[in-house]
Amino acid sequence: MPVALAAAAAVAVLSLLFPRSCDQLQHLTLYYCELRDSSTLKLDMPNSKLRFVELNSCYVKTVEFLCLPKLEQLYCDSWRLSGAPLSFGFLALRNYALFATSRIQSGFKLTDLLHGTANVQDIALDFQGEVIWITPEGKKLRSALNKITKLFLHGIYVKFDLLWTLVLLESAPSVKVWNHACDEGTENRKQLSERNDLWDAAQLDGSIHYLQLERLEFGGFNQIIREHLDFIRAIIERAPNLKSKTDPCEDCEAMDNPIYPSISMFPQNNDEKITIVKQLKAGMNRPVEIIFC
Template identity: 30%
Template sequence: MESPPHKLNVGRDEDRISALTDDLLVGILERLDLREAVRAGALSTRWRHLPYRLSRLHLDVGHFQGQGATPLEVMDAFTGAAQRLLSLVVPLAEGEGGSAAIIPIKALILSFYMSSPHLSAIGRTVEDAVSYGKTECLEFSISPPRASNASLLAEFGQQFMSFSQAYPVAFWWLTRLTLKNLVFGHSDVTELINACNKLKHLTLSSCRLVDQRSALKIDTPCSGLRRLDCIRFRCERIELISVPELRTVLCCSRRYENPPVRFGDVPQLCHVNLGYLAKASQAPLMLSECLSRSSRNLSKLNINFFSQTVKLISVHLHITRSSFLPISAVYFVFFMLQIWIQPEQPKRLTAIFRNLTDVYLFGIFPECDLSWTLFILEAAPALRNFKLSRTRHTCGKKLYDTAEKTNVVWEPSKDLKHLNLKLLMMLGFEEEVKVTNYIRLVMAHVVRLKRIELHGEDPCKECNAIDPRRSQVDKASRRQIKERLTLESSSSAKIIIC
């Protein structure tokens, strides 16, 4: 006689998931949003202690924005939650014997307001959490309370600097710091970077100097900073005097002078994104005067001209993986309302561009001739991928203090023979004589070109509109375009029209 099937004894607080070990359950919770992890901990007595065993926490002040709550009330809730969750001594599961467990924090991300009554509690709590030396990632994202009076921003900046000086252990362990809407003194940023021994990524968003007519100077020869983002940072310009480990730079603002950034000792620089809206009176920008000759690892370059009323120059550079360093990059973006990039003789840029492998020129206004872009091809012998984007759509935005669009005349060297370019891609392709002539010009000067991709204009990311003048190339037209491009050409490049 067969025995009856075994019945699982599953009670209210016992199920198959809850039967897993604490380590496995904590691993599950660490993959959830923190709010969901805390809610899961309230399901049963078996789960109740698990949120306190998390070694990776992301606590955002936005999670505590109750309806009608004041900034002080929000920060009260945030600080209380941080103190509970970051307690090193955590409760054990019901029925476990012995002393309470100690769980070191491996990764901690805190996003909070500048609130003077709460900073000391946050500083002490964080210093206790990192005291065991097991923290691998510590990130702060700090901003004034919402709807703060602009006149208080300088006061918030001073409060922040006092906060960083009062809790040096916490800031010594910081790996990433994001600051928004704060005002700094002349040397505050340099002092901050020097105080944050482990800092790898610093973001300054909508911040400014007390004296906006002065330069933000960063001189940190002993820092390990690898990425610097200055977004709408209001100052005359940014001077990177010595930041030897810096790989990634993003600078975007309306108020920079020309050049917007001056690079000094930045030998590891490899990915740059610079942006600024220049005045009509400013001279064309020369890349050789902006980029550092100490930077020999630049490998990707993006130049954006913002189409029609806006001309933006952007540089996106990339370093390949080595035995010592991970893949990383640096961005230059020069937002220029009216100033065109100044083509240069190759000898001025070859030392800087010798490792350049990818170039992307986007936002070129459609009336512009394109042959000038070959000055980059001449200066970058290792270039493999060359992409251009032309656009007519501008979302109806009108910008002031700008000059008229200016075409650029540039004749490539007759003996130019590029040996490494493999891909030529164009977005916003239109069947025009100057475009066809430009593509044939590239084909004539590139020896081993493998592929040419011609795409229509992409939808606008701002308004989700598709320009009605976007290229709609039918099958017959594609064949005719290919015939015109290959007529009397020895190039074997495959032409793809999308």
């Protein structure tokens, strides 16, 4: 490590091999980096001060986070090889984001991707409008998600069925904020819908209610897409403790999210808003406030 980097607090490495770490680093970003044999990168640094790590389009089979006691945030975007990209040992990780678009990235178990992350409270999964790359696991998911308080689920193609995502919410009873943003995508992405049928809304337990859920944020909403209306109605019916915010546009993670900024198709006038509210609240016997940002 050059002397000039000895006291560096943040380093971004682009298209280079970064063989050793620096104990003073707090923020590390790797873009398009690879090992000579594209095998395993092991990070075992008990004295490290790293708090944020971003991996973007790296050619590494697996990154093993063995010991990074200060690490709080991890962002992994578009890994280039098949197979689960990460494994964990001792971490204090609290925020964890996984993004992927490649069609070879499928069949992952979320429990494997979360193994060793007992302290994680915020998790973001982004499918970027293509393949749903995690597989159903039934009750095993509950042990992996039971401490999650913020769940961000982004990039599901805008016309895919959404009710299956409630299986994740059922497995995360502590979630207070459910942030969902759809991706309008392209014509080619419509062909992928046939490949995303592993998750089935029939797995839902109709008796489960989301008692801790306080806020639903939905980005990319389109009032003419039935799947969107069905999804929001299902949440409202099962989450009796949803709360209103008086300033949603100033602090709305669905509309202004640093991880996944979404494009909204909200109603354009008051008449459209009234019509949608009636559709969403039809048959409900409790007051629900719906805010359009």
